Amino acid sequence: MNSNRILTYTLNNNIKIPSLGFGTWTLRGKVAINAVKWALQEGYRLIDTASFYGNEAEIGKTIKESSVPRENLFITTKIWDTEQGYDETFKAFERSLTKLQIDYVDLYLIHWPRERRLETWRAMEELYEQGKAKSIGVSNFTQDHLKELLANAKITPVINQVEFTPFLYQKKLLDYCRKHRIKIEAYSPLTKGKKLNNPILQEISNRHNKTPAQILIRWGLEHNIIEIPRSKNKGHISENIDVFDFSLKEDDMKRLDSLNENFRNVEDIIFSSE
Numbered sequence: 001m002n003s004n005r006i007l008t009y010t011l012n013n014n015i016k017i018p019s020l021g022f023g024t025w026t027l028r029g030k031v032a033i034n035a036v037k038w039a040l041q042e043g044y045r046l047i048d049t050a051s052f053y054g055n056e057a058e059i060g061k062t063i064k065e066s067s068v069p070r071e072n073l074f075i076t077t078k079i080w081d082t083e084q085g086y087d088e089t090f091k092a093f094e095r096s097l098t099k100l101q102i103d104y105v106d107l108y109l110i111h112w113p114r115e116r117r118l119e120t121w122r123a124m125e126e127l128y129e130q131g132k133a134k135s136i137g138v139s140n141f142t143q144d145h146l147k148e149l150l151a152n153a154k155i156t157p158v159i160n161q162v163e164f165t166p167f168l169y170q171k172k173l174l175d176y177c178r179k180h181r182i183k184i185e186a187y188s189p190l191t192k193g194k195k196l197n198n199p200i201l202q203e204i205s206n207r208h209n210k211t212p213a214q215i216l217i218r219w220g221l222e223h224n225i226i227e228i229p230r231s232k233n234k235g236h237i238s239e240n241i242d243v244f245d246f247s248l249k250e251d252d253m254k255r256l257d258s259l260n261e262n263f264r265n266v267e268d269i270i271f272s273s274e
């Protein structure tokens with residue numbers, strides 16, 4: 001049980017968020033239930049889901065049956081593309097709450113920047129003001145999308161959840177977000193397993209007596225970003241949280257930063273004219 005070791009960050013609205021959470025994309029049914037159960041046992045408190053993932057009900061059931069008090073959990077969900085729009089957002093939000101069996105979410109995100117993103121944001125600001133979403137944020141927003149949002153919003157998003165690894169080191173976006181006190185939350189932080197054999201990563205991991213997955217997670221934490229690795233494997237779930245007993249020094253960080261090759265796992269599935 002590692003929960004007391006997970007460090008927290010403070011978001012721009014003064015809410016605390018664990019620096020490491022549990023991703024749940026593709027986890028369904030019994031696999032999702034077991035994985036989230038193991039994650040909670042291991043000490044993860046942030047659970048990342050989305051209406052699109054089709055597992056909110058399983059997550060709801062698992063957190064309800066767990067012994068972890070609601071106030072110690074940090075539940076993130078996201079509004080899907082087809083649910084966006086001012087009125088539609090309230091309905092989508094209620095659907096998610098019902099499936100999750102909770103009466104507030106800790107973080108509600110716009111999953112992708114679509115045409116109705118500004119009206120969607122207006123509704124999310126109301127959900128925030130009503131206390132139903134303790135924090136609101138965005139995902140997959142570019143700097144241009146963020147600029148547009150900041151020019152129109154009453155409330156600054158607390159988070160931009162984007163793909164972020166040494167192999168996709170989005171330094172400009174990170175700097176821009178920092179300047180505006182928007183936290184980067186890294187998805188696919190393990191490159192979906194595709195780059196774990198990289199020789200530099202392997203060398204650094206051997207030297208620290210840690211696995212490549214642990215080095216990737218630690219790299220994100222050293223950059224002060226939130227990491228949400230996913231696994232259905234009990235051993236990996238335990239391994240991925242065991243990253244708070246070592247650090248990476250400047251030299252290792254520089255070498256990892258230099259692995260950037262704009263490697264993306266997730267491409268936008270909608271070819272918009274924007």
Ligand SMILES: NC(=O)c1ccc[n+]([C@@H]2O[C@H](COP(=O)([O-])OP(=O)(O)OC[C@H]3O[C@@H](n4cnc5c(N)ncnc54)[C@H](OP(=O)(O)O)[C@@H]3O)[C@@H](O)[C@H]2O)c1
Nearest residue numbers: 023024025187188189190191192213229230231232233236
């Ligand atoms: N906002 C968005 O648009 C968006 C997009 C993508 C993802 N996300 C979120 O980010 C989360 C994480 O990203 P992801 O699921 O794409 O990928 P990921 O966390 O980078 O990688 C998951 C893969 O890595 C493997 N793995 C996990 N731990 C490992 C370890 N210690 N050693 C070796 N392999 C390991 C897993 O296999 P096993 O299950 O066998 O361990 C799985 O195949 C998602 O689950 C989701 O919550 C959000």
